[in-house]
Amino acid sequence: MRRQSLSTTLEAQVLEWLAGQRQIMIDQLRTLVDADSGSYDKEGVDRVGAQLRAFLETAGLSCETFPSEHYGDGLRATLGAPDEQNRPILLMGHRDTVFPKGEAQRRPFRIEGSRAYGPGVADMKAGLVMNSFVLAAFARFGAPVPLVGLYTSDEEIASPSSRTLIEQEARRARAVFNAEPGRPSGNVVTGRKGGVFMQMEIQGAPAHSGVNFEQGVSAIEELSRKVTAIHALTDLKKGITVNVGLVSGGQSVNTVAPNARAEIDVRYIEPQDRARVVAEIKAVVSTSFVKGTTASLKVLGEFLPLVPTNASRHLFELYAGCAERVGLTIGEEFTGGCADSGFAAALSVPTLCATGPCGGKPHSPDEFLELDTLIPRAQALALSIIALGSS
Secondary structure, eight states, X not given: OHHHHHHHHHHHHHHHHHHTOHHXXXXXXXXXHTSOOBTTOHHHHHHHHHHHHHHHHHHTOEEEEEOOSSSOOEEEEEESOOXXXXXXXXXXXXXXXXXXXXXXXXXOOEEETTEEESTTIIIIIHHHHHHHHHXXXXXXHOOSSOEEEEEESOGGGXXXXXXXXXXXXXXXXXXXXXXXXXXXXXOEEEEEOEEEEEEEEEEOBOOBTTTSGGGOBOHHHHHHHHHXXXXXXXXXXXXXXXXXXXXXXXXXXXXXXXXXXXXEEEEESSHHHHHHHHHHHHHHHHSOSSTXXXXXXXXXXXXXXXXXXXXXXHHHHHHHHHHHHTTOOOOEEEESOOOTHHHHHTTTOOEEEOOEEEEEOTTSTTOEEEGGGHHHHHHHHHHHHHHXXXX
C-alpha cells in the first residue's frame, strides 16, 4: 500500500510538472532546430549536444561525452545508479539530420497554427526535447528506476560511430524507448525493416569513342547491366527491396567510360534474408557482363531490423495503457524505414520505437511537428517508466 501511494504521488508530481513545460519545451526545440546538425557536420552536431548537456546538467543529471574523430561526439545522461539487480531504462535519440549546412538559416523554426516547421523538427529534435524533459522531471521528483538518456550523432548514416555505444547501453537496459517521431496517426512503431547500404565500383578501359572505340571497355555499360540484375533481386512478397539510388561514371562524353560507381540500398524484414540477398548481390558484382570489366563491392553502413517479440509486445501494451490515461489512443505500425532501435532489439531487449511527439514528412522542406503532442507523449513516456519501475 505504501509503495502504491508513493507511485501515485510521483505520477501526480511528474504529470503536473510536465504539463507546465510546454512553452519552455518549444523554446528549447527552437534552439535545437535553428542549429545545423547534418550527419557530417561534426561541429554542428556537437553544438546541439552541448545545448542538451547544459540543460540536462542544470536539471541535475550526470553527463558524459564519448569523443568521435569524424562524427559528433556521443552524449550519455544518467540518473540513479544502475547495476545487475537494478537495470536502467534507456531513452534514445539522435541529434543529426539529413540537411546540408545553412539549411537552418534558410528556413528556421517557425510555428503555423498548431504545427512547428524546420529542419529536423520532428526527426528527431522534438524527441530529444521530450526525452530531456522526462529525465528532468524524474531528476526533480525522484526516479523509480535508474534512467539513461543516450543522444547519438550519426543515425541518418547508419550510426557508424554510435552503434557500439548504443549496443553497450542496450545490453544493460531492462527496456528501450526510441524517440523517433510518432506517426501522423499517433501510432508508435513496433517493427522496422533492416537495411544495408553498399557501394559498387566498376573498372573498364578508356578509349577515344571515335578513333579507337573498339579498344575501350565501358564501365557504364557494365553498370547498366548490373543494375538490371540487381533490381531483379527485389521480392515484394517477402518485403525485400533492392534499389540502386546513386550512379556516376565516365571521363568525358567522347571517351569510352573507364569507371563507374553505384550505391545500393537493400531492405528486408526477416533477419535470415539479409545474408541471402547480400550474397546474391555479390554474385552479380563478381559477374562480368562486359568482357574486360572488373568490379568490387563494400558495405557503407547497416541497420538491423526491429523484430517484434513477446517482450516488446508487452512493452507496447504497457505504453499504450499509460498513454490512454493521458487521453491518447495509441496503435502500432510497421515501417520500411530503419532506425537505431534495431540495434537494441537485436540484443533481445524489449524495444519500442517512435515514442516521440508526432510529426510527418521527414527529410523534406515540409517536415512538421504537431505541437499539441509534445506534452501528452512526454507524460505517456513518464507513466511507462513509473509502471516499469513498479513491476
